[in-house]
Amino acid sequence: MKLTSAVIIASFCLVASAVPAPRGRPARGRTPPPPPNKGSAAATKANNAVLGAAFFMTNEASGNFVMASTIGSDGQLTTVRAVATGGKGQHANSTGPDGLFSQGCVKVGGNNLFAVNPGSNTLSMFAITPNDPANIKLVGKPVSTSGEFPVSVAVNSAGTMVCALNGGKKNGVACFKPSANGLTAIPNTVRNLGITQTTPATGPAGSASHVLFSADGKQLIASVKGAPPAAGFLAVWAVEANGSLSQTFQAVTPPAGGALPFGMAVIDGATNALLVTDPGVGFDVMDLSKLTAATGNASTTGITSLAASNDILSSPSSAVKVDGEDAVCWAAFSKKTGTFFLTDIGTSLVTEVAVDTNTLAATIVGQHALTPGSATLDDAVATINGNDFLYVLAANLTSVDVMSLQGKGQATSIQSANFAAAAKQLRVTLNPNNVQGMTVFVS
Numbered sequence: 001m002k003l004t005s006a007v008i009i010a011s012f013c014l015v016a017s018a019v020p021a022p023r024g025r026p027a028r029g030r031t032p033p034p035p036p037n038k039g040s041a042a043a044t045k046a047n048n049a050v051l052g053a054a055f056f057m058t059n060e061a062s063g064n065f066v067m068a069s070t071i072g073s074d075g076q077l078t079t080v081r082a083v084a085t086g087g088k089g090q091h092a093n094s095t096g097p098d099g100l101f102s103q104g105c106v107k108v109g110g111n112n113l114f115a116v117n118p119g120s121n122t123l124s125m126f127a128i129t130p131n132d133p134a135n136i137k138l139v140g141k142p143v144s145t146s147g148e149f150p151v152s153v154a155v156n157s158a159g160t161m162v163c164a165l166n167g168g169k170k171n172g173v174a175c176f177k178p179s180a181n182g183l184t185a186i187p188n189t190v191r192n193l194g195i196t197q198t199t200p201a202t203g204p205a206g207s208a209s210h211v212l213f214s215a216d217g218k219q220l221i222a223s224v225k226g227a228p229p230a231a232g233f234l235a236v237w238a239v240e241a242n243g244s245l246s247q248t249f250q251a252v253t254p255p256a257g258g259a260l261p262f263g264m265a266v267i268d269g270a271t272n273a274l275l276v277t278d279p280g281v282g283f284d285v286m287d288l289s290k291l292t293a294a295t296g297n298a299s300t301t302g303i304t305s306l307a308a309s310n311d312i313l314s315s316p317s318s319a320v321k322v323d324g325e326d327a328v329c330w331a332a333f334s335k336k337t338g339t340f341f342l343t344d345i346g347t348s349l350v351t352e353v354a355v356d357t358n359t360l361a362a363t364i365v366g367q368h369a370l371t372p373g374s375a376t377l378d379d380a381v382a383t384i385n386g387n388d389f390l391y392v393l394a395a396n397l398t399s400v401d402v403m404s405l406q407g408k409g410q411a412t413s414i415q416s417a418n419f420a421a422a423a424k425q426l427r428v429t430l431n432p433n434n435v436q437g438m439t440v441f442v443s
């Protein structure tokens with residue numbers, strides 16, 4: 001039966017196994033994987049108030065859906081909804097999970113959720129009702145991203161500017177102002193990345209990865225993986241006072257040893273520095289504090305100002321090896337633990353990293369094992385009742401793994417919520433090769 005309704009409003013208990021958190025877990029070393037999902041116990045508890053929601057998307061060519069799941073007071077996922085974006089998904093020119101080669105295809109900003117539609121070259125906006133956060137409502141119509149194969153979206157901290165990253169043949173960024181009526185294009189924000197690509201994108205080498213704002217909101221940064229021998233780079237545009245972007249971007253290459261900039265996370269407390277995952281080595285710490293404005297000349301050809309980047313990237317920057325890594329690609333930060341959680345699609349290990357905000361020296365705190373072969377992709381952290389929880393999309397299982405982050409080095413698995421049964425009940429296709437993204441809302 002073909003699904004025609006725009007929004008599926010049936011809400012129900014998500015069948016999931018609740019894994020008790022082990023006590024006294026040592027701060028270092030790998031935690032054992034959670035027991036297999038038994039598909040029996042319903043996670044919903046009568047006294048488990050809804051305090052947030054977690055979102056990912058189906059990225060199906062027949063119609064893209066946001067899977068929205070409520071978060072209870074214990075951090076666990078409880079009920080789930082599927083909401084049409086009004087656009088289509090598309091898989092990159094590759095096989096297997098991570099069909100967008102990206103981080104951040106869905107993103108919460110303020111009381112809104114944004115989702116890219118790679119197969120229709122559009123961006124969708126939803127309104128979130130804080131006391132019923134999984135019940136998202138499409139606002140206006142999806143808008144054109146002025147490019148092809150959008151893979152990532154960023155929102156500034158003020159919630160006034162939303163930018164999509166196009167990763168296809170016509171690649172670059174485009175920004176919008178959100179309002180109660182939907183998204184309106186901001187003048188002078190359609191900017192080229194200038195990489196040689198196809199629609200859908202070919203990769204993962206040489207593909208666009210992720211877009212985000214600097215901590216002060218004055219720069220828009222897009223990451224691009226290298227295609228050896230060509231180096232990957234970060235494209236940094238200045239955000240002008242009137243909301244327009246600088247005509248050109250400054251290209252910044254990774255420090256020696258780095259090659260494939262993928263997911264990015266702002267290093268909280270540093271002047272202007274990023275932790276950038278790099279499946280070629282592990283991750284890069286990139287200090288952008290000397291980059292005061294985007295004055296590069298890389299407007300059309302992409303990486304023309306690389307010569308300058310060695311001066312720009314000051315000495316604390318480093319490429320850090322994660323031993324045994326396969327492809328460390330996604331990053332999320334927990335304020336409570338003060339550490340970053342990096343996921344690896346190949347090993348299903350979550351690598352926890354601490355970065356000194358003054359020296360930018362990075363330390364690997366430990367690794368936490370999720371289910372082997374589950375193809376762990378995007379992750380996000382939510383603070384619920386003063387406790388931090390990590391949500392990891394385990395694409396191959398169409399599951400979301402939930403970890404409790406009681407303190408630095410103390411991540412423990414508390415739930416593996418399998419969405420397959422819910423999707424079947426909601427008549428939404430969930431393909432392990434297509435599902436992507438992870439973002440959270442806290443009520």
Ligand SMILES: *[C@@H]1O[C@H](CO)[C@@H](O)[C@H](O)[C@H]1NC(C)=O
Nearest residue numbers: 092093094198199200201202
């Ligand atoms: C995928 O890549 C192959 C090899 O480069 C190419 O022949 C093919 O046309 C591409 N397909 C699409 C849909 O871009």
Ligand SMILES: *[C@@H]1O[C@H](CO)[C@@H](O)[C@H](O)[C@H]1NC(C)=O
Nearest residue numbers: 186187188240241242243244
């Ligand atoms: C915004 O400011 C920039 C830089 O000052 C200027 O070049 C541009 O024309 C302005 N754009 C608009 C739409 O006002």
Ligand SMILES: *[C@@H]1O[C@H](CO)[C@@H](O)[C@H](O)[C@H]1NC(C)=O
Nearest residue numbers: 296297298304305306307308
């Ligand atoms: C752009 O950058 C290249 C490489 O650094 C340099 O040779 C060239 O002169 C620059 N062009 C302009 C117009 O600044």
Ligand SMILES: *[C@@H]1O[C@H](CO)[C@@H](O)[C@H](O)[C@H]1NC(C)=O
Nearest residue numbers: 097345346372373374375396
């Ligand atoms: C995902 O599952 C498929 C089928 O079981 C398997 O071949 C593949 O290796 C898995 N992918 C990852 C990244 O674990």
